[in-house]
Amino acid sequence: MATLTEAPPPLAPPAPGAKPPRRRGRWTPYLLLLPGLLWLVVFFALPVIYQASTSVQTGSLEEGYKVTWHFATYWDALSEYWPQFVRSVVYAASATVLCLLLGYPLAYLIAFRAGRWRNLIMILVIAPFFTSFLIRTLAWKTILADGGPVVGALDALHVLDVTAFLGWTADDRVLATPLAVVCGLTYNFLPFMILPLYTSLERIDPRLHEAANDLYAKPSTTFRRVTFPLSMPGVVSGTLLTFIPASGDYINADLLGSTDTRMVGNVIQSQFLRILDYPTAAALSFILMAAILAVVTVYIRKSGTEDLV
Amino acid sequence: MAFVTWFKRNVVVVAGLLTLAYLLLPNVVVTVFSFNRPKGRFNYEWQQFSTDAWRDPCGVSGLCESLGLSLQLAFWATLGATLLGTMIAFALVRYRFRARGAVNSLIFLPMAMPEVVMAASLLTLFLNMGAELGFWTILIAHIMFCLSFVVVAVKARVMSMDPRLEQAAQDLYAGPAQTFLRVTLPIAAPGIAAGALLAFALSFDDFIITNFTAGSTVTFPMFVWGSAQRGTPVQINVIGTAMFVVAVLLVLVSMAVGNRRRRQKA
Numbered sequence: 001m002a003t004l005t006e007a008p009p010p011l012a013p014p015a016p017g018a019k020p021p022r023r024r025g026r027w028t029p030y031l032l033l034l035p036g037l038l039w040l041v042v043f044f045a046l047p048v049i050y051q052a053s054t055s056v057q058t059g060s061l062e063e064g065y066k067v068t069w070h071f072a073t074y075w076d077a078l079s080e081y082w083p084q085f086v087r088s089v090v091y092a093a094s095a096t097v098l099c100l101l102l103g104y105p106l107a108y109l110i111a112f113r114a115g116r117w118r119n120l121i122m123i124l125v126i127a128p129f130f131t132s133f134l135i136r137t138l139a140w141k142t143i144l145a146d147g148g149p150v151v152g153a154l155d156a157l158h159v160l161d162v163t164a165f166l167g168w169t170a171d172d173r174v175l176a177t178p179l180a181v182v183c184g185l186t187y188n189f190l191p192f193m194i195l196p197l198y199t200s201l202e203r204i205d206p207r208l209h210e211a212a213n214d215l216y217a218k219p220s221t222t223f224r225r226v227t228f229p230l231s232m233p234g235v236v237s238g239t240l241l242t243f244i245p246a247s248g249d250y251i252n253a254d255l256l257g258s259t260d261t262r263m264v265g266n267v268i269q270s271q272f273l274r275i276l277d278y279p280t281a282a283a284l285s286f287i288l289m290a291a292i293l294a295v296v297t298v299y300i301r302k303s304g305t306e307d308l309v
Numbered sequence: 310m311a312f313v314t315w316f317k318r319n320v321v322v323v324a325g326l327l328t329l330a331y332l333l334l335p336n337v338v339v340t341v342f343s344f345n346r347p348k349g350r351f352n353y354e355w356q357q358f359s360t361d362a363w364r365d366p367c368g369v370s371g372l373c374e375s376l377g378l379s380l381q382l383a384f385w386a387t388l389g390a391t392l393l394g395t396m397i398a399f400a401l402v403r404y405r406f407r408a409r410g411a412v413n414s415l416i417f418l419p420m421a422m423p424e425v426v427m428a429a430s431l432l433t434l435f436l437n438m439g440a441e442l443g444f445w446t447i448l449i450a451h452i453m454f455c456l457s458f459v460v461v462a463v464k465a466r467v468m469s470m471d472p473r474l475e476q477a478a479q480d481l482y483a484g485p486a487q488t489f490l491r492v493t494l495p496i497a498a499p500g501i502a503a504g505a506l507l508a509f510a511l512s513f514d515d516f517i518i519t520n521f522t523a524g525s526t527v528t529f530p531m532f533v534w535g536s537a538q539r540g541t542p543v544q545i546n547v548i549g550t551a552m553f554v555v556a557v558l559l560v561l562v563s564m565a566v567g568n569r570r571r572r573q574k575a
Binding site (some may be wrong): 028029030032033036037039040041042045047048050051052084101102105106107108109110113119121123124125127128129130131132133134135136137138139140141142143145187190192204226240243245247248250251255265268269272273277278280282285286288289291293296 | 312321322324325326328329330331333334335336339342348352354393394396397399403404405406412415416419420421423424425426427429430431432433434436437449450452454456457460476493510514516517520521529530534537541545546549550552553554556560561564572
């Protein structure tokens with residue numbers, strides 16, 4: 001992220017057709033890759049396989065578990081916890097849309113309108129990261145407290161009546177409702193939307209805006225036909241960087257929500273760390289992983305940007 | 310009428326600044342409430358101004374120990390992830406090798422997976438191996454998820470490097486080691502630094518993966534999480550505020566130094 005605050009001047013691009021210098025030793029790349037990849041294989045890929053095998057085991061904590069290809073665990077887990085799955089998707093999707101709506105103007109402001117304030121605003125976007133996010137999430141408990149100024153204002157403006165009608169809030173309070181959880185998720189992942197949006201907006205040549213203006217495009221048309229399409233790579237990676245962590249999050253639902261706002265992350269956490277039902281927890285986690293991978297693959301294919309890495 | 314025209318022209322600026330306010334509001338609350346003297350165990354309601362917590366930041370048992378542990382973990386995780394990640398980044402940009410696609414997806418997948426999935430599967434592995442949960446299991450996990458981010462940061466920098474600079478060094482009779490140390494490494498340094506900073510921040514602030522792999526070890530985020538259940542001491546806000554102020558000051562100082570150097574060069 002430091003690259004964004006203080007980007008060094010880019011070096012001259014290599015001449016077309018220039019090949020990287022030839023190094024001696026055919027084994028050098030493999031030696032360079034070996035330790036890091038070994039780490040990822042042993043502590044990332046292998047655990048995923050272990051988990052897949054755990055999810056089809058039966059047994060108990062006392063007697064130990066055996067692989068019995070008990071696929072019914074998946075069915076049971078889904079039929080018992082589908083509300084939490086649906087909730088996770090809905091909350092994460094709402095937070096992603098909100099992040100895009102809130103983050104786009106700020107990214108646009110930094111890229112085109114901030115002038116000499118650009119660096120300062122950029123620092124202010126990244127600065128919250130320096131305070132532990134759990135402390136900041138707890139601060140929302142104060143901000144959204146019952147009878148506090150925010151809830152009072154929303155109540156006076158009859159916003160709470162509308163949100164209560166939609167089922168987002170209840171009993172004139174915001175804490176412990178879906179609205180609070182989505183608000184927390186949006187807040188926590190907003191910088192992950194703003195940074196990629198800014199990166200792709202900043203690359204746009206301002207002369208394109210002038211050209212659109214010269215060709216009698218209204219500002220709104222310029223945005224719709226020129227700016228937004230060119231910022232699509234940022235939109236795609238921003239939405240992924242928001243949706244993926246938000247769908248597996250259990251912190252916001254735990255700190256700002258109630259038992260009625262539990263997401264799939266909360267279920268996995270409590271199954272694993274409190275109830276100690278490892279097969280169910282593994283199955284839930286595996287379903288979440290498969291769902292996310294499917295969403296990511298389809299999304300990247302559809303949007304046609306494969307150079308995310 | 311003039312206002313309407315002004316507003317139409319600056320609607321983006323207004324909306325952007327509102328978003329910025331939304332982003333910074335919790336930090337303001339954290340700072341203000343570090344001067345609170347709460348009545349009960351929870352520091353959620355404003356009672357009375359006090360500097361008690363600032364004068365005794367370690368006054369809560371376990372708080373500063375957890376902070377020290379988190380710093381220690383972040384340091385080693387940064388070191389490990391930066392070393393391994395930089396090596397991978399150089400191999401990816403500079404060399405041809407087999408199974409590049411598989412390598413790329415192995416690096417991409419940890420970033421494209423919800424943390425809770427990685428955390429749960431890692432815990433399954435540790436339980437199956439009978440590993441004792443604690444410092445070492447947390448460190449292993451932190452290096453694992455920081456690694457990919459370092460690779461991305463370093464790779465971006467190495468890719469924008471002009472290979473002719475190294476050719477020039479070799480033409481001037483620099484050996485491979487000398488070329489690497491005197492030319493390649495200094496140019497790649499900002500990318501490596503960015504990756505290391507990111508790794509440090511990710512490791513220091515990580516909760517979900519630590520929650521699964523820590524056993525009964527308490528890092529700073531774990532302490533905050535526990536306190537949300539038992540009662541939040543004001544000292545948490547003090548540490549949050551202090552970290553924020555120190556980090557912003559460091560960034561401002563480094564920017565000022567960079568500006569001066571650029572002016573001197575010109």
